[in-house]
Amino acid sequence: MLISPSHILLTGASSGIGRALAIALAAQGHKLSLCGRDPAKLAQTLALLPQDAMVFSQHFSVTKPAAIHQFCQQAKQQWGDVDVLINCAGGNSSRSAATEPDWSAIEQMMQLNFYAPLHFIQKLVPAMKEQGKGVVLNVLSTVCLFSNPGISAYSASKAALDSYSKVLRKELNGTGVKVLSVYPGGVDTEFRAASRPDYLSAEEVADAVLLMLASSAKAHIHELVLRPAVETNFC
Template identity: 35%
Template sequence: MKVQGKVVVVTGGGSGMGRALVLRLLSKGARVAAVDLNAASLQETAQLAQAAERLSTHVLNITQREAVEALPAEVMARHGAVDGLINNAGIIQPFVRVNDLDYGAIERVMNVNFYGTLYMTKAFLPHLLQRPEAHIVNISSMGGFLPVPGQSVYGASKAAVKLLSEGLFAELLDTPVRVTVVFPGAVSTNITVNSGVAIRAAEGRQPAARPLEPERAAQIIVEGMEQNRFRVLVGSDARLMDFLYRLSPERAARFIYRQMRSLLGAS
């Protein structure tokens, strides 16, 4: 779906990759409804965009189902329709093993990453089905197909987004709605701060790949959306680990463990 002239809803639009997606869509002539929990961050996005009536901002907690169900009416009142949805908002877990992860953190990650995506999809899908063409983009993660120790529940939430997206793709084949699932690798965002998570640096270890800038990630994602791609890998690390995981899931898992073990306090 070409985005020019379309109305696209973006969650997590107040910062990071979500903000970059908002700005990218606006630059290509779309109208955007930016959704975020943080009102100040949304205001910063609006100031950067300078898009007047083509951008609306909506302060919303996507884990609150009733609030999400009221959002489509707000968006359509402002823009007249809705043609696309990018479920970008997400958080990571504290960098600890499942055995040491409390249930509050587990529920928070699942509520934001999976249920937030599900609530938004359920709320907007009936309206998307009424459009001549429409698109849903769900942001999973490299961790949604590759196990990352210390982020096992986060990975499970993103794997759930992956399978939800692929199921939706099949269910909607005979409709005007296309579905794309996105697997970013490392992107330079403030997700750790937004997640309330502190991660100590791995002593003496350099990152396996330089994080991608959010603007480049947004460009890749919007291009995938416009090309109606089923699956989009964002970053050289995501492409490499996808290849390695397909060759040997166990070897790929062991490789990631060796990269991450110092963050878990392993010797």
Template identity: 30%
Template sequence: MIALITGATSGIGRATAEAFADLDYRLILCGRRQDRLVELEQELGAQIPVITLNFDVRIRDEVEQAIDSLPDDWKAIDILVNNAGNAHGLSSIQNGDPDDWDQMIDGNVQGLLYVSKAVIPGMVARKRGHIVNISSIAGKETYANGAVYCASKAAVEALSAGMRLDLTQHGIKVTNVAPGAVETEFSAVRFKGDTQRAAKVYEGFTPLQAEDIADAIVYAVSAPSRVTIADITILAGAQAAATTIYRK
């Protein structure tokens, strides 16, 4: 099995790469941080074959060139995990920064589309494949000061459903995974490096870990051919809804 993972250098992407390596999958690991890609290739390459691709999912030419550059014996991608994405800022719509909006829409929506467009035709031709899109509880429940991020993840939800309608007939499964509060670099990126503010997001309760989401992805892609895990929502134990968390 060959799996391509975007946003593989940290958080859910890295945890998924590690989980797939334990399944002996060949890995195509994609990310913007070349130093982390090198580190990950050295770590997992001792266990299974690994190729890394350094590109930004928001730039269509980079996506196309990177995936086209794969050796022929790596192009038959069985699993695509669209994990790359981001949240930038936390503010009301009237006070939002359009540059933040562009970051989120370009990464979470257009980036997912660009990578999918580069991979799906091969899956259709081979009549098999599995696409896992990483959405968010924010795609199901809009919250104050997060309208654009929530909208971008609601788009992922819609794209997952639409992909399933279009691709099931070609033997391709589509799984949407919607995590709740996961302790990764997510909040540090949202708050633009303010680690103290980011840490407060996870105070007073035990958040999900990236490995929890990777476990769900492994469950979905390992299901029998007769089973499609269409949608998974995963909340922290103390979390009842997107912004309802019972803290000690």
């Protein structure tokens, strides 16, 4: 069970699932360290939180390792060691066919969807191991589980983090540190070009994440797949 107030560091808090998580976690009384790339959107998130919310925030691109390092240091100075890391920041900047790779977009997505979460893990997990408790929760995607044409680069970047998470989970087994993965299907957020009200809402995904975090210390919801009822891209 996640004890309040825990120190939760959340990436991608500017919009979508990250914003919904920030609102839900603030309502539970946790100490939050929030980051997002867009200062205006991050300010909108902060405006939606309770006035007495315990929040430290910075806007920067998580593709910059030095900025990640600084943010983690300042978050620790503000609230102490991080109890829960939620890697939620992500994006898809290419629809190129797999036979025609867009190299610049692939590199950008690897930086955002794969390398950035690893930098946060490298910075924060050692202290969790010392404490004998902690959670790393990665927001992945059902693209890790089902192949769809036109999103090869995005799928590869998310699958890289998925594979890394599985190994990390085994390596941290017995340390008290949980490694959890949630795989949302279609979500109706700004991430999507056209509105899809029949898809999941960001709040529904946030509720699933809260369920994973609420499990007891000995119960690990390692992997949770969440799809809208209209989605059929599963075996």
